[in-house]
Amino acid sequence: MDDANRLQVQKALGYTFRSADLLDLSLTHASFVESRLHSNERLEFLGDAVLGLVVCQRIFERYPTLLEGEMTKIKSMAVSRSTCTQIARQLGLGEMLVIGKGMCNGDGMPASLLAAVLESVIGAIYLDGGIEAARAFIVPLIDPMIEQAAASGHQQNFKSVLQQHAQQVLGETPIYRVLDEKGPDHAKCFKVSVELAGERYESAWGQSKKRAEQMSALNALRALRIIEDLPDGNVRVISPAVE
Numbered sequence: 001m002d003d004a005n006r007l008q009v010q011k012a013l014g015y016t017f018r019s020a021d022l023l024d025l026s027l028t029h030a031s032f033v034e035s036r037l038h039s040n041e042r043l044e045f046l047g048d049a050v051l052g053l054v055v056c057q058r059i060f061e062r063y064p065t066l067l068e069g070e071m072t073k074i075k076s077m078a079v080s081r082s083t084c085t086q087i088a089r090q091l092g093l094g095e096m097l098v099i100g101k102g103m104c105n106g107d108g109m110p111a112s113l114l115a116a117v118l119e120s121v122i123g124a125i126y127l128d129g130g131i132e133a134a135r136a137f138i139v140p141l142i143d144p145m146i147e148q149a150a151a152s153g154h155q156q157n158f159k160s161v162l163q164q165h166a167q168q169v170l171g172e173t174p175i176y177r178v179l180d181e182k183g184p185d186h187a188k189c190f191k192v193s194v195e196l197a198g199e200r201y202e203s204a205w206g207q208s209k210k211r212a213e214q215m216s217a218l219n220a221l222r223a224l225r226i227i228e229d230l231p232d233g234n235v236r237v238i239s240p241a242v243e
Contacts, residue, residue, distance in 0.1 A: 001027070001098070009096050013121065015137055017128050026124035027093075027117065031100030040120035047123030048079075050131070054138045055079055058146055073157070077149040078142055084115035087141050093117045110187075111207070148234060158217035158227070161237060162194070165226055172197045174220070176213045179203055192216045 001009070001024050009023065010016050017023040022043075030039035055078045059071045066074075077083065088094065094109045097117050126134040159174070166172045180191035192212035193203035201220035206212030218235070221227040227235045 012092055012096070013125075013137070015125055015129070015133065017124070019128050022124040022128050026120045027096050027098055029097055029099040029113070029117075032098050040117065040124075043120040043123035043127075044116045045119075045123070046126065047119035047121065050122050050126045050134050051079055051084075051119060051138060051142075053131075054135050055142055055146065058139065058143065059150075062146070063150060074146060074149040078145045081111055081115045083142075083145050084118045085111040087145075088114035088118040090141070091118070093121065151234075151236070158214050158221055161226065162196070162217040162220055165221075165224065166196055170197050174217070176216065178209065178212075194220050196220060 001020075006017075006020060006023060009027070025038075026040050026043050028038070028040050030036045030041055033039050052075070055075055056071070059066070059074050059078075063071065063074075094114055094117075097109070097113070099113075122134055122138060125137050162174050166174050175195045176192055177195065178190055178192055181188055183189050187207075189205055189207055190209045190212040191203050191205050192209065192215075194201050194213070194216045201216065201223055204212055204215030204219055206215050218227065222229070226237065228238050229235050
């Protein structure tokens with residue numbers, strides 16, 4: 001990476017590296033180098049731990065009345081692949097990542113790669129400037145995600161909300177059925193519907209079976225008027241039985 005590109009990347013990140021080598025390494029995918037030791041994979045490992053530490057501390061400090069289980073649910077959403085991918089796109093990390101030929105970058109990049117590069121950048125910032133530098137980078141990005149998770153009352157686990165309602169109110173267990181699948185083996189999408197008490201609810205597509213099940217559970221929760229959509233695009237639980 002040349003100096004002009006480094007300046008542009010650092011401006012987007014809001015952090016100036018003392019070590020250009022660390023910055024370069026954090027944005028180098030294994031497909032671009034002969035040895036994975038020369039890629040950002042080790043930084044990704046470190047950054048994942050740093051991100052988890054900062055998020056746990058923020059939740060601990062901001063929600064003094066929450067118990068361990070509730071804090072764990074919020075943390076799981078705040079550091080999820082979906083959240084990390086969203087932040088990586090927000091920062092434009094897909095365009096910054098150096099990858100091998102034949103791999104797409106930008107918005108077409110797989111979510112797993114986008115989430116990984118965010119973690120590798122966090123790891124690089126931690127090594128370059130210490131925990132305070134990493135915290136200063138992470139907190140403005142992650143606090144809105146923590147707030148969203150804490151306010152939602154479900155932490156995006158729609159299957160759990162539906163199962164709780166089904167067992168407490170109906171004495172039933174939801175059944176998830178795969179109706180269709182498409183795409184190559186490495187990037188399959190699945191169409192799933194959920195059945196509950198003899199009723200089949202609107203199906204949903206997802207990039208994994210788990211994601212499709214979550215989305216089909218959300219459709220069922222909407223139909224059962226257990227969850228409502230908010231103007232900002234989020235949803236919240238409105239049924240007292242599952243709060």
